[in-house]
Amino acid sequence: MPTNKSAQLRRFYFLCYFFTLVKFLINQFSILQNNNKKQHVESIIAMAVYQADNAKWLREAIESMTEQSYTDFLFVIVADGPVPQKITRVLEDVASKDDRVIIASNSHNVGLASSMNSVAEFGMQFNPSFFIRMDADDISEENRLLRQITYLKKHSNISVLGSALTEINESGVKVGARVMPASHRQIVRILPRRCSLNHPTVVIRYNVFNDGHRYDSDLLNTQDYFFWITLASKGYIFRNLKDRLLKFRRVNNFYKRRGLSKSLNEFRARLYAIRKLKQLSPYNFFYACGVLALRLMPGKVVKLAYKLDRHLLERFGKH
Template identity: 65%
Template sequence: MHKHFSLLHNKYNKNNAETLVGMALYHGDKEEWVIQAIDSILNQTYEDFVFVVVIDGEVSVKMTNLLKDKAFSDNRLVLAQNTFNVGLAESMNRAVEWGACLSPTFFARMDADDISTPNRLSRQVSYLRKHSYISVLGSALTEINEKGEKVGSRVMPSSHRQIINILPRRCSLNHPTVVIRYSVFEQGYRYNNSLLNTQDYFLWITLAAEGFVFRNLKDRLLAFRRVNNFYKRRGLTKSINEFKARWHAMVKLKRLTPYNVFYACGVLTLRIMPGNVVKWAYKLDRHLLERFGKH
């Protein structure tokens, strides 16, 4: 176990679990949303999982007590603590490595401000059981605001071919919905912990280049929290990282075309424009993705 990663609460009393669910939370996460996210996993119709929540750095005493109360009420909830904030990628890598001793078959992602539908894990796990050649499975999602009201949706292309074709232009999986076969990690693949964002995008590019098969379900299995600052300027660092990811995808997947280069440059320019312009472009992107991204 990593020296800066420790278990805060672990009463999981089984020797194995078919699925490990990984979630990280941070200082500033809203207690109400965190509890909704945790409850949405603990109340799944599917039950053969261990749920590892990584507290990434210091959080409030109130948050810690709420988490401990939840963990005492359900032994499947394991609390881990990073000594200091290391980011999502490293938090998930540490959760994956800790859980390896339980010999899980699947790793499911969850975010601390989202809500999984009650049948999410059942739907995704059963699909992966039936399709052993698929290594990474995502789904569509519903977008909700701070009040939990539906404000949109995000339906990604379903087929492997479409996912790979679109990957040089955009991340074609909804990261909080993804379930990954543990065998991917057993072969040495990890999130790039040197990145503070776009970690999932780079991982999908690497796995796609290595021949792993992807799929997206059209079922909306997660409510994704779209907050008021969602459309704000992304900042130069994140925008450049996204551009690097697109360029990396073009090179690794041998899709260095004029259209893909133009798209990457256009998005880089868009990211630093005012929020109302970004909002308009986001809605147009969702419309085009649902219309032309079908298999």
């Protein structure tokens, strides 16, 4: 017979699980500001904004999209949980100046994956063809969307299109670059070792979501890595452009330890890729173990490894 103490412990864990589940089930995705009059657009741009985001960088990120040479889109920005007043003012200001900007919110912080799924589902009413990612501290080049949309229209077999990017610091000064493998074969072959698309650069064909696929909302990080692996295993075709179409903000704490949760999720993603893509090999397995160990090392070691990784990607990603 179980003791009273063990029974109480089980009830405690059950209640913790129950209330966590309820928290996520009752999240309310709601539209706060929407001046759009269009019933159809070709593309939906999705961005999530968080409490700790920099208001100045946020404005730069938004304006880099609203000033694109390509214009047939709606730009849905989700405040993922409460945000400071200075963030709210930026969102209200840009939405008042551009009818294509729609402001939404989550009742509490649910993470990027769930936010992106909500935008994708909201966007379906406009019968779009493309889903475009953008982050709140990056800057898209003026021709980014025109370049990517034009390419996808010419290559109907490609479902996910990323690009290279330029890395900038807090002051907007170039500090590096990230060029990913170009071809579908290269992208999929390297997935068991690393995420081979720059998530803020991607344009996803909307049929991926219409087919029922979603980001894994249980993941608070590495959601894109798992998503690409799932899509690759289902036969969707990928491509990376060599063009550096985005300026990616690399801040001071970039090289710090990523934390046990993210490091373990990256390790799980690599094992998931090995299994789903049938790429089991000693090299892939020991690479996954080695990266896990590296992620937990001091920042100086991570920085050195990161620079080596950029160099290898630059060579591997050349057309």
